[in-house]
Amino acid sequence: MESNPSDIIALIGPAISICCYEVGEDVKEKLLDTVESQDGLYNGMHVDLKLINARQLEEIGVNKIDICPYCTSCNNDLFYSYRKENGTKNRHLAVLKL
Ligand SMILES: [Zn+2]
Secondary structure, rough: OOOOOHEEEEEOOOOOOOOOOOOOHHHHHHOOOOOOOOOOOOOOOEEHHHHHHHHHHHHHOOOOOOOOOOOOOOOOOOOOOOOOOOOOOOOOOOOOOO
């Protein structure tokens, strides 16, 4: 089964955002190595996971991408956050139907 990337609509759900996602140099390098163009994906040691995922999609030809603006750590009253809640085992669930 083959899909044309330009036919795909991608949704990137709530996740920790660049405001709260500070990592070490090793993690930052591993994340940034997953994309060819790293422009705008980090600020110092703060990394934008959602934009990295979007960039990965763009680099394989997916151009319809919707990114949820919420940071799960800043909005811990609405979402679980592994980092904010000190390793919570609570998880988000997404359901998809084709
Ligand atoms: Zn945040």
